[in-house]
Amino acid sequence: MSRADNLFTLHPDRLFSSNSVERDIxxxxxNSVKDLPIISPHGHTDPRWFAENDCFNNATELLIIPDHYVFRMLYSQGITLESLGIRAFDGSNSETDYLKIWKVFARxxxxxxxxxxxxxxxYVFCEVFGFEIELNEANAEYIFDTINQALATDAFRPRALLKRFNIELLATTxxxxxxxxxxxxxxxxGLDKTVITTFRPDDVVDPQIRNFSKNMQTLGTLTGEDVYSWQGYLNALRNRREFFRNHGATATDHGHATPLTADLSAVACEALFQKIIAGEASAQEQELFRGQMLTEMAGMSxxxxxxxxxxxxxxxxxNTAVFQRFGADKGCDIPVGTEYVNSLKPLLSKxxxxxxxxxxxxxLDEDNYTRELAPLAGHYPCLKLGPAWWFNDSPEGMLRYRHQxxxxxxxxxxxxxxxxxxxFLSIPARHDVARRIDCRFLAQLVAEHRMTESAAFELAHDLSYRLAKEGYQNCLI
Incomplete structure (x- = not known):
């Protein structure tokens, strides 16, 4: 950030190296990639926003309440989720004064x-809303009111922002x-090629998930298949995949606790599945089932x-207490060590x-980049590496990722x-960070004469745009 005459602005060279040679490169x-369209092939924005195209209500509902990055930090400092407008399952009181919540955030x-x-x-304050002052408790109400006035205009409706942010593709989940x-x-x-869905089957393949039995019943109703037989269950999943593909999906997403995979015989699959359905499977058997389903899903892909x-x-x-009171995605997910080489072996053998x-x-286990993931992706034709994710979605995390x-x-x-x-409003900010960090990494290679400038310019374009597009099977073609 730079401050001149009390202005608060984003420095044009932010995130670049302090080395002048590398910074210039x-x-x-x-500058060659900053205006490229955004490909956002994996995300969790609400498709209702784009379908209905209503104005966003206010700054708090848009920028604070949906963002577990925000309230995770505040909760760690003893600020209750209720005071941030997060609603509990039991219907107990949570703060509904959005200005009051905003002031807590500003403070x-x-x-x-x-x-x-x-x-x-x-970035959102400076680039999206045009503020030249830093948010604090004293100006919180002014910033809140100014944002709300902007949100009430047609220029800040969801579809208008898609165009303004130059988003060529946005996948929900x-x-x-x-x-x-x-x-x-x-x-x-005309937006059905821009805003597409992603198929996430965890709710019907993870027997430990909340409402698994109810979800299975719904799966049977939606597909007309006998989801309580192994083959009927697989057919139902194929049915849903096709349904999602008809709504633009090019990808599936699997949030399993581990990357364990399995390749059981048909007889063993049927027997394990019946134990799952009956609710008689042990924790180890439930994990084995999830592992088998990753292999099944690979076959379907x-x-x-x-x-x-x-x-x-x-x-x-x-945080069990938070989960039981408020549900998932409330900022209490924690990274754990992860093993890939042996876990993926059954799937990769097949x-x-x-x-x-x-x-x-x-x-989320960065040690794996060098030891396991890069060697795996550097050999198997079917494997690619996703970017630095979640806790590692940071300038330092992105640099570590590229180096490792x-x-x-x-x-x-x-x-x-x-x-x-x-x-939603953080999407251009996040892509801007990724483009700056990739350009910084490439600049170092050029400055050290390990890469030509022409190769770096081509790579900058590919890392910013083409690899995402092709990595999700040319999702716009």
Whole structure:
């Protein structure tokens, strides 16, 4: 940030190296890609926004309440979720005065110094809303009111922001039993090729998930299949995958706790499945079932061409009290160590050499980049590496990722950047960070005479745009 005459602005060379030679190269590379369209092939924005195109209500509902990055930090400092407008399952009181919530955020904005959230939010304030002052408790009401006035205009409706942010593709993520009514409403609007869905089957393949039995019943109703027989269950999943593909989906997403895979016989699968359905499976058997389902899903991806994303390595809902009171996605997921080489062996033994299969691996365990993931992706035709994700979606995390992955897997066994966000207005901010960091990394290689400038310019374009587009099977073609 720079301050002149009390202005608060984003420095044009932010995130570039302090080395003047590298900074000059970074700037030139960045200027060549900064205006490229955004490909956002994996995220969690609400498709209702784009289907209905209503004005956003207020700054708090848009920028604070949906963003677990924000209230995770505030909760860590003893600020209750109720005071931030997060509603509990039991219907007990939570704050409904959005200005009051905003003032709590502003009073504690200093907590975010040095975090990615601070960079994203400052970008939103400066670039999206045009503020030249830093948010604090004294100006909180002014900023709140000014944002709300902007949100009430047509220029800040969701579809207008898609154009303003130059978003060529935005993928949302829905569970296997979702009706996709909002995506259906987009059909014929011209936006159905811009806003697409992603198939996330966790709710019907993870027997430990909340409402698993109810979800299975819904799956049977939606597909007309006997979901209580092994083959009927698999047919139902194929049915839903086709339904999602008809609403634009090019990818699946799997948030299993581990990347364990299995390749059981048909008889063993049937027997295990019946124990799952009866609720008699042990925790070990439930994990084995999830592992078998990753292999089954890989086979289905080979059949229908959908890209398979695997997001393991998270102890989800670690704070049991928060989960029971408020539900999932409340900022209490914690990274855990993850093993890939042995866990993926059954799946890779069966499908790893299939060049038509695309599996994108993510991790929160950075030690795995050099030791396991880069060597795996640097060998198996079906594997690509997803970008630095979640807790590692930061300038430092992105740099570590490039340093640890590139020497073994290269650039072209990666798939560019995806923002994985619920916070719509942060999408251009996140992509801007990724482009700046990639340009910084490339600039170092050029400055050290390890890469030509022409190669760096080509790579900057590919990392910012083409690899994401092609990594999700040319999702716009």
């Amino acid at each position: 970074s700037r030139a590379l960045y 504690h904005y200093h907590l975010f110094q040095g975090t990615p959230s601070r960079g994203w939010m400052d 829905e569970g296997a039993t979702d009706t996709l009514s909002h995506h259906a409403k987009l059909k014929g609007t 080979l059949e229908d061409g959908m890209v398979m994303q695997i997001h393991p390595g998270v102890h989800r809902n670690h 499908y790893g050499n299939e060049k038509e299969l695309r599996i994108i691996l993510f991790t 992955v590139t020497e073994t897997a290269g650039f072209y066994n990666t798939v560019g950047f995806n923002d994985d966000t619920r916070a």
